[in-house]
Each structure stands twice: as structure tokens, then as C-alpha cells.
Amino acid sequence: MISKVDEHSSPTRHSSVVYAAVVGVAVLIIATLAAVLFFGSPFGQLRDRPVAKTIRTTEPDEATIAALIVLDSATRVSRYSGVNQSFGVAYAINVQQPASDVIQQISSRLETLGYRPLENDWLNPGLPSSHICGWTQFLDGTRTPMHQIHRWGAQWQDNPGNIVDYTLDYSYPESGTKDLQSLWIDAAWYSAAGAETMQDAAKQLNAK
Numbered sequence: 001m002i003s004k005v006d007e008h009s010s011p012t013r014h015s016s017v018v019y020a021a022v023v024g025v026a027v028l029i030i031a032t033l034a035a036v037l038f039f040g041s042p043f044g045q046l047r048d049r050p051v052a053k054t055i056r057t058t059e060p061d062e063a064t065i066a067a068l069i070v071l072d073s074a075t076r077v078s079r080y081s082g083v084n085q086s087f088g089v090a091y092a093i094n095v096q097q098p099a100s101d102v103i104q105q106i107s108s109r110l111e112t113l114g115y116r117p118l119e120n121d122w123l124n125p126g127l128p129s130s131h132i133c134g135w136t137q138f139l140d141g142t143r144t145p146m147h148q149i150h151r152w153g154a155q156w157q158d159n160p161g162n163i164v165d166y167t168l169d170y171s172y173p174e175s176g177t178k179d180l181q182s183l184w185i186d187a188a189w190y191s192a193a194g195a196e197t198m199q200d201a202a203k204q205l206n207a208k
Contacts, residue, residue: 060087063113067162067164068189069109069110071093071185075092075093077089077091078090085190087188088187089186089187090186091184092182093185094183096181097135097150097180102168102183117155118154121154122163124206130154135151136152137151138151145174147174148173150170152168160192161196162190162191165188165190167186168184169184169185170182
């Protein structure tokens with residue numbers, strides 16, 4: 001705390017106070033610069049840090065891998081790690097919509113692992129998942145050109161609270177040839193803690 005300088009004090013005392021204040025500010029600036037150089041700017045870290053450094057570096061255990069089902073004849077298989085303690089796998093498979101056998105295989109294998117289907121979307125309570133409503137169709141305007149998307153998306157949850165989310169997509173340009181043969185499957189596994197974090201964030205977002 002800097003003491004109030006008496007306007008009637010001597011010039012020497014006044015100069016000493018000013019000098020001390022200047023020195024204090026200078027020390028603060030130097031300390032801040034040192035911290036930035038040593039730790040890096042927190043804003044720069046968030047903006048510039050590669051995505052690979054923001055995700056978990058641990059590998060999924062066998063139970064997690066088992067829930068991320070890769071079907072026979074899958075191609076372009078890609079495994080990845082994500083935020084909130086999640087892991088995933090994505091791949092292409094050649095099968096005609098509605099891909100009932102594919103969905104049945106995934107469902108049966110997950111049930112044997114102790115996962116039960118969720119009727120509602122886990123991040124949007126009250127919104128039926130594809131376990132209930134089946135396939136949906138919409139136009140994806142975020143892509144150029146715009147694409148027609150035929151999607152089946154639903155989740156399963158086990159007793160500890162871990163969630164596995166499967167999204168099945170057929171996609172083709174709006175003005176192009178209709179393609180309901182090339183299926184893309186994306187499966188993501190979330191730990192119970194990670195799922196809870198995401199659900200809390202979704203609640204806050206939906207409450208706005």
C-alpha cells in the first residue's frame with residue numbers, strides 16, 4: 001500500500017515516494033516479461049499450440065478399444081484421441097442404407113460389453129436418438145458445395161457411466177449423384193468424468 005503524500009511535505013520526501021513507485025512498476029513489468037518468456041503467453045498458447053498437445057497422450061485400455069468397434073471390410077481406418085478423456089475411431093465401409101446389419105452388429109457387441117442404448121441424445125435431453133427415430137436427413141451448408149447427409153446417430157452407456165457415441169453418415173454433394181452405398185462411421189468413447197463435463201457444459205449452453 002502506497003502512503004498518501006502530504007502536499008506540504010518536503011521535496012526530498014516527495015521525490016523518494018515517486019522514485020519508489022517508479023521502481024515498483026518497473027519491477028512488476030520485468031517480472032511479467034520474465035514470466036511470459038519462461039512460460040509463454042497464455043493467450044498465445046491457446047491460439048498457437050498444436051492440437052496434438054492439447055489432447056490426452058495416454059493410450060486407451062482394452063475395454064475402451066473393444067467399445068470402438070471396427071467392422072470387417074472397413075477401410076481408411078483412423079484412430080484418434082480427443083478432449084475430455086475421449087478416444088475414437090473412424091472408417092469407411094461399403095454397405096447400402098439402411099445398413100441394418102451394421103447397426104445390429106454394433107448394438108449386439110456393445111450390449112455384450114455391458115453398454116445399454118440411450119433413447120435420448122446424451123447432450124440434448126428430450127431429443128430422441130436414432131435408437132428411437134432411425135435415420136435422419138439434412139442439408140449440410142457448412143461444406144462447399146453443400147452436401148446431403150443421411151445420418152444415424154446414437155449413444156450407449158455402461159454402469160460406470162462411460163459413454164460411446166456412434167455416428168453413421170452417407171454424404172454426397174447436393175447437386176451430385178445420390179450415394180447411399182459409401183458409409184462413414186465415427187465412434188467416440190468418453191470416460192464417465194469426461195462425459196459429465198461435457199453434459200454440464202451442454203446444460204449451461206442450452207440454458208442461455
